[in-house]
Amino acid sequence: MAQGLGTPRGEFIASVRRRLGRRAGAPDSPYPALGEELASLEERGRQAMRRLQEGRGALMARMAATAELRGWRVCRAANSEEALDYLRETIQGLSARLAVRSHEEVFRETPVDDLLAGMGVRVQVMARGDDREGGFDPASADVGITGADYAIAETGTVVLVPRRGVSRLVSLLPPVHVALVRGPEVVEGLDDLYLFRRLEYHRRGGDMGSYMNFVTGPSRTADIEQTLVIGAHGPRETHMIILEG
Amino acid sequence: MAGVKMREFRRASARALADDKLQSFLGRSMGTFDGAREEAIEELSRQRWDELRERGRAIKRHTLDNLDYYLDMLCDRVSQNGGHTHFAKDSDEARRIVGEIARARGAKLAIKSKSMVSEEMELNPFLESMGVEPVETDLGEYIIQLAGEAPFHIIAPAMHKSKEDVGELFEKKGIGLPNLKEIEAMADAARVALRGKLIAADMGITGANFMVAETGTVALVTNEGNGRFCTSVPRTLVSIAGMEKIVPCLEDLAVFMRLLPRAATGQRISSYVTHVSGPRRPGDEDGPEEFHLVIVDNGRSNLLEDPDLREALYCIRCGACLNACPVYRKVGGHAYGWVYPGPIGAVVSPALAGLDKGKELPYASSLCGACKDVCPIKINIPHMLLKLRSSVAEGAERGGTKASLGERLAVKGYGWLMSRPRALSMARRLGRWMQWPVARRGLIRRAPVPPFSRWTRSRDLPALAPRPFRDLWRRELAEEE
Numbered sequence: 001m002a003q004g005l006g007t008p009r010g011e012f013i014a015s016v017r018r019r020l021g022r023r024a025g026a027p028d029s030p031y032p033a034l035g036e037e038l039a040s041l042e043e044r045g046r047q048a049m050r051r052l053q054e055g056r057g058a059l060m061a062r063m064a065a066t067a068e069l070r071g072w073r074v075c076r077a078a079n080s081e082e083a084l085d086y087l088r089e090t091i092q093g094l095s096a097r098l099a100v101r102s103h104e105e106v107f108r109e110t111p112v113d114d115l116l117a118g119m120g121v122r123v124q125v126m127a128r129g130d131d132r133e134g135g136f137d138p139a140s141a142d143v144g145i146t147g148a149d150y151a152i153a154e155t156g157t158v159v160l161v162p163r164r165g166v167s168r169l170v171s172l173l174p175p176v177h178v179a180l181v182r183g184p185e186v187v188e189g190l191d192d193l194y195l196f197r198r199l200e201y202h203r204r205g206g207d208m209g210s211y212m213n214f215v216t217g218p219s220r221t222a223d224i225e226q227t228l229v230i231g232a233h234g235p236r237e238t239h240m241i242i243l244e245g
Numbered sequence: 246m247a248g249v250k251m252r253e254f255r256r257a258s259a260r261a262l263a264d265d266k267l268q269s270f271l272g273r274s275m276g277t278f279d280g281a282r283e284e285a286i287e288e289l290s291r292q293r294w295d296e297l298r299e300r301g302r303a304i305k306r307h308t309l310d311n312l313d314y315y316l317d318m319l320c321d322r323v324s325q326n327g328g329h330t331h332f333a334k335d336s337d338e339a340r341r342i343v344g345e346i347a348r349a350r351g352a353k354l355a356i357k358s359k360s361m362v363s364e365e366m367e368l369n370p371f372l373e374s375m376g377v378e379p380v381e382t383d384l385g386e387y388i389i390q391l392a393g394e395a396p397f398h399i400i401a402p403a404m405h406k407s408k409e410d411v412g413e414l415f416e417k418k419g420i421g422l423p424n425l426k427e428i429e430a431m432a433d434a435a436r437v438a439l440r441g442k443l444i445a446a447d448m449g450i451t452g453a454n455f456m457v458a459e460t461g462t463v464a465l466v467t468n469e470g471n472g473r474f475c476t477s478v479p480r481t482l483v484s485i486a487g488m489e490k491i492v493p494c495l496e497d498l499a500v501f502m503r504l505l506p507r508a509a510t511g512q513r514i515s516s517y518v519t520h521v522s523g524p525r526r527p528g529d530e531d532g533p534e535e536f537h538l539v540i541v542d543n544g545r546s547n548l549l550e551d552p553d554l555r556e557a558l559y560c561i562r563c564g565a566c567l568n569a570c571p572v573y574r575k576v577g578g579h580a581y582g583w584v585y586p587g588p589i590g591a592v593v594s595p596a597l598a599g600l601d602k603g604k605e606l607p608y609a610s611s612l613c614g615a616c617k618d619v620c621p622i623k624i625n626i627p628h629m630l631l632k633l634r635s636s637v638a639e640g641a642e643r644g645g646t647k648a649s650l651g652e653r654l655a656v657k658g659y660g661w662l663m664s665r666p667r668a669l670s671m672a673r674r675l676g677r678w679m680q681w682p683v684a685r686r687g688l689i690r691r692a693p694v695p696p697f698s699r700w701t702r703s704r705d706l707p708a709l710a711p712r713p714f715r716d717l718w719r720r721e722l723a724e725e726e
Binding site: 191210213216217225 | 333
């Protein structure tokens with residue numbers, strides 16, 4: 001299906017051009033952002049990083065406050081012990097039997113597996129590549145635990161992008177999602193996020209991976225009588241543990 | 246287009262006004278999101294909100310003015326991501342494209358997240374006819390799919406259904422336990438009924454809130470998580486988009502992700518925003534093996550080629566103009582007779598389905614301008630409605646029918662009068678004398694002669710004041726300065 005179905009591309013685009021009464025070629029008034037050189041993008045990226053580093057303390061506070069408003073239950077953890085304490089309390093309240101987690105670096109610093117095993121919760125890890133011996137069944141899991149690639153303070157959002165060991169389903173199928181957010185992953189606003197992702201797209205020669213998911217609190221619907229119901233197809237309960245140390 | 250009933254707006258709206266149940270519902274529930282929307286805007290500050298609106302408008306204007314260029318770029322970048330782009334000039338072609346993909350992949354079960362274009366092209370019956378089961382997974386869309394109805398509202402398609410209606414419908418269709426009373430239980434029943442489908446589907450179909458030309462990305466704004474299922478689980482993913490949904494640069498999304506959720510539901514951001522840039526890559530653990538983007542014209546060119554109407558394509562489908570419109574608030578979404586109701590629908594529908602079919606819709610407005618005021622892209626809807634009215638009156642549009650001779654003469658005469666102050670003043674004096682048998686307390690409730698009698702059938706005509714303002718001003722008010 002390499003060839004497009006339907007109207008041939010050239011014909012369709014020529015027809016649009018005709019209806020616009022435009023000549024072929026680039027816009028008369030160019031779109032400045034698209035003409036930006038990689039070097040300039042890199043420089044803007046560096047400036048944003050510097051700004052974020054300088055305001056780190058206030059940023060963490062804002063991240064936690066907004067996330068709470070958007071429906072996350074939030075823990076600000078000074079170190080991984082505090083994070084694990086919070087996780088223990090959370091799991092205790094759930095009577096969970098099966099947890100799934102992605103395979104990410106954050107779990108090396110904050111080892112959740114032993115804690116969960118100690119509480120009688122079976123843990124399945126999204127195995128790398130074809131090594132799926134331990135089984136991986138997010139549809140049956142009571143809780144899914146992930147890291148984050150970014151978190152956005154402006155909106156209280158956790159951002160997930162694909163990589164080896166990360167499944168899209170861990171944050172989607174189980175009724176409870178726990179996200180571990182590390183301090184440096186927090187950005188101020190949507191502008192920072194899209195800038196960094198755009199930078200990555202161009203650095204990698206025009207690829208930023210197959211998807212990017214924003215997750216902001218639990219799933220919800222208000223489709224019957226405009227009455228808010230928390231918990232639709234995605235998780236009904238979401239926890240954000242911010243590792244500030 | 247089988248489902249088009251726009252020609253019947255006058256009758257359908259009269260029916261809606263006489264429908265006590267609908268009226269009591271509309272009275273109760275219209276404007277539920279107004280408070281939240283205002284709050285979300287105030288929090289950002291009015292000034293910042295206005296800056297964002299201007300920015301959003303400028304981006305849309307630039308993109309639409311150069312749409313051929315950005316379509317070309319988008320198509321390149323989608324291929325670069327490993328996806329396929331298909332172009333459909335009309336609904337029929339769009340249906341056949343999706344059907345062909347389903348056939349080639351042997352799809353049997355298609356899960357859909359909300360897509361207005363798929364409603365526009367009546368995709369579901371087509372898929373059914375070829376043995377593919379389409380399942381709407383947005384709760385509102387699921388309800389109206391079960392009921393076999395059209396969406397009532399762009400954002401909340403089933404908002405006209407009371408919980409009793411939904412409970413009855415679910416019981417009839419065997420969704421959940423019988424006799425459900427609580428909204429939460431109904432939402433849960435739908436979730437359980439749909440979970441199996443979401444896991445088992447071999448095809449995912451989505452709309453697109455935005456397409457980014459620079460990176461070949463489709464962005465979906467959702468709350469329930471069904472959009473994430475549709476883009477994660479099935480091995481084939483098809484996104485269907487009106488060709489106007491493009492923005493040039495990835496960073497432009499920062500503007501629209503602030504505008505859309507606030508304008509639509511008063512949310513600062515939706516629970517989920519899913520950005521799809523092609524199929525799964527070799528290193529990915531899951532995701533679709535194939536990604537298809539279907540770009541649909543279907544009459545949008547008619548808006549594109551008319552400089553006065555082009556800005557209708559700036560619309561980001563937030564539904565704010567519906568909620569603000571005094572006409573929509575009284576007659577509801579179904580009276581408009583097609584997929585896109587409300588003020589923006591009154592502009593878009595006639596262009597997409599033909600002005601001859603939709604010539605009553607430009608009149609479904611009091612031109613109060615509330616739609617323009619709330620629009621996050623500042624689309625000048627009243628201006629476009631006037632333009633369409635004049636097209637209808639002049640019968641200028643392809644295949645359009647002319648207004649009656651009487652109406653054309655009346656409009657011409659009005660224009661003549663309004664540009665001649667002395668004649669106008671004489672006409673007013675005449676009018677004041679002629680109106681005295683029917684005017685009561687400044688209103689004419691039932692005018693005896695056309696065209697005024699038609700006006701007063703559904704509203705009161707303000708009578709001419711006993712003393713004209715010009716006269717008052719000259720003799721009394723001006724002196725006080």
